[in-house]
Amino acid sequence: MEIKNISQNKFSSLIKDSNFESAILPLGSIEQHGDHLPFSTDTLIVEYISNIISAKFEAFLLPSLFYGVSYEHEPLFNVSIDYSILVDFISCICQSLSAHGIKRMYIINGHHGNIGLLQYVGQNLLSKYAINSDFFYFINYWQMLETGFDHAGEVETSLMMAIHPNLVNMDLAKAGSDTKHHEIGSLYKLGTNMSINNPAGFTKFTKNGIWGNPLNANSTVGNKMLSQVIEKILSLITDPNYR
Numbered sequence: 001m002e003i004k005n006i007s008q009n010k011f012s013s014l015i016k017d018s019n020f021e022s023a024i025l026p027l028g029s030i031e032q033h034g035d036h037l038p039f040s041t042d043t044l045i046v047e048y049i050s051n052i053i054s055a056k057f058e059a060f061l062l063p064s065l066f067y068g069v070s071y072e073h074e075p076l077f078n079v080s081i082d083y084s085i086l087v088d089f090i091s092c093i094c095q096s097l098s099a100h101g102i103k104r105m106y107i108i109n110g111h112h113g114n115i116g117l118l119q120y121v122g123q124n125l126l127s128k129y130a131i132n133s134d135f136f137y138f139i140n141y142w143q144m145l146e147t148g149f150d151h152a153g154e155v156e157t158s159l160m161m162a163i164h165p166n167l168v169n170m171d172l173a174k175a176g177s178d179t180k181h182h183e184i185g186s187l188y189k190l191g192t193n194m195s196i197n198n199p200a201g202f203t204k205f206t207k208n209g210i211w212g213n214p215l216n217a218n219s220t221v222g223n224k225m226l227s228q229v230i231e232k233i234l235s236l237i238t239d240p241n242y243r
Contacts, residue, residue: 003060014060015101022059022104022237023097025090026050027118027138029068029111031078034152034210035172037160039077040066045156046110046141048163052230053108057237060102062093069113072202076209083117090117091124098131106237107138112151113197115140137237144232145225151202152176153212155225162222173217176210 001020003011014020028043038044047064054061069086070078081089094105109118118138125131142149149155153176160168195201203209 001054001058001060002063004063011100019058020060021102022057022106023062023102024050024054024057024059025062025093025105025107026064027068027090027107027109027111027114028064028066029070029078029113030066031068031070031073031080031111032076032152032209033156034174034176034208034214036169036174036214037152037157038164038167039079041152041156041160042068042110044164044167045159046108049141049226049229049233050108053233053237056230056234059106065090068111069117070111071199072113072197073209074200074203076203083120086114086117087120087124090121091128094121094125094131094136095129098129098135103135105136107136108233109138109140112140112142116197139233139236141229141233144229146228147225150210150212151206152210153214154216154221155212157214157217158219158222159225160222161217161219162226165219170214170217173214174208174210175213175215176208177206177212 001014003023026043026046028040028046030039032039033041043064043066050061067079067081069083070080090107097105107118109115122133122136125136126133145155147155157168157173196205
């Protein structure tokens with residue numbers, strides 16, 4: 001149920017007479033994804049996932065936020081918003097929804113650089129608006145994947161081939177850093193985690209802005225991953241412990 005397309009009368013009746021009590025907000029980024037994927041990749045992936053989940057879960061779907069915190073991609077292209085601005089912006093959206101009868105807000109996040117700011121939204125809601133902790137939740141979709149994650153590599157490219165194949169140009173795809181060589185616990189892995197989200201930190205490790213190998217991507221794998229993510233998110237948000 002896309003909230004942008006309904007009227008006051010429809011909204012009021014859904015809030016009053018049905019199970020519509022939650023809202024879903026897709027949050028992504030505008031940033032480089034190699035030469036073969038569009039800047040909006042993170043947002044398009046979570047927008048697709050959120051659309052399906054909102055229909056199955058009977059939740060209002062909010063318009064996507066295409067801007068995130070992506071300073072780590074400098075000097076490659078990104079449009080970044082200061083984290084404190086985004087915390088306040090998302091908090092204002094939550095406050096408005098709460099005032100109009102929404103009981104729960106789920107952000108489905110598509111960009112790793114947004115994690116830090118999302119951790120402070122709940123605190124902001126409590127201190128500024130007295131909205132308690134059972135209102136706001138965020139889910140990083142890639143944590144629902146059984147495979148390792150990447151950036152413009154096999155995973156994201158497969159997802160985009162399944163969702164928007166017309167926006168994928170495999171003729172320009174190039175391999176980037178090999179994520180499989182960075183074993184958990186290795187000193188290099190720890191060093192990467194320590195500094196990759198610093199301004200220009202990502203390109204320090206990837207050189208060409210790609211983490212993984214998009215040349216191994218295919219739409220069949222992408223569709224399987226999407227089904228996996230959607231199933232797990234639905235299981236999570238329908239769990240009585242989070243309702």
